[in-house]
Amino acid sequence: MGCTATVGSPARLRSDSTSVAMTQAKATRVVCINNPHGLHMRPITALSQRAKEFQSEVTITKDHHRVNVQHIIDMMTLAVENGSEVLLEAVGPDAEAAVTAIAEIIEHDFSKYDEENIVRSESPPADAPSS
């Protein structure tokens, strides 16, 4: 995926992104931000809202800077750019489900939150690629 082009090898990334460790209701996963716009406000909002659906506390860490995924303003301080790896951690009764849900958005649903070409998309072709 996009991360493999900018961060590490495909093999290492695959290994990281599937290494969920469950120890007493704690789950972790390394995921890569694979979006030209990085972790901008719309996906941050989506991640925050998703995290609130779980009892576990979910945090995201980049460069030793860890914040609660529920807190939008704190998430914005990370300024996560395309190709960056981040660590997701959840602690609580539904930790694994929480980490999986957050990772799912980052790994598979990210592009639908893109907001670029809003101006250009007003004129045809409307189905032009967003990158």
Place this chain on the structure above:
Amino acid sequence: MKFADFMSNEAIIPQIAADEKQGVIREMVAALQTAGRIGADDADSIIAAIMKREELGSTGIGRGVAVPHTKHPSVGQLVGAVGVSRDGIDFNSLDGEKVQLVFLLVSPPDRPGDHLRALENISRQLRDDTFCRFLKQSKSADDIVQLLEEADNNQFAT
């Protein structure tokens, strides 16, 4: 990135006149236009783009703060305006609270990193209660200019 890198001192509004979202955005884009940071012919398109972004989800992110923004091909570099509302604005914020502090950003489509770093700077300062309180209490553009300079000099958030 610091406020001085993208905030225009001529686009600071210490008392926002409008009391609803679109009016506020119009007021702040007009301030950027007056400041010469965006072209007169581009203002309406920028306002429309920002409003379209708001339709995707409010940028009222809680704690009385909104960050309306868009990427727009008419700007060569990131430009920003800041406004303060005494009475608060209904911004359909995520926490349902009215907005008193508005940071409006217009950035070039091909510079996503600058946009992220501007958000990082704004949010880092907003985490500081003293910064937020002083900004809400500002009575003049000069007060806000001074406050942003102090923030740039790391006198608030670390």
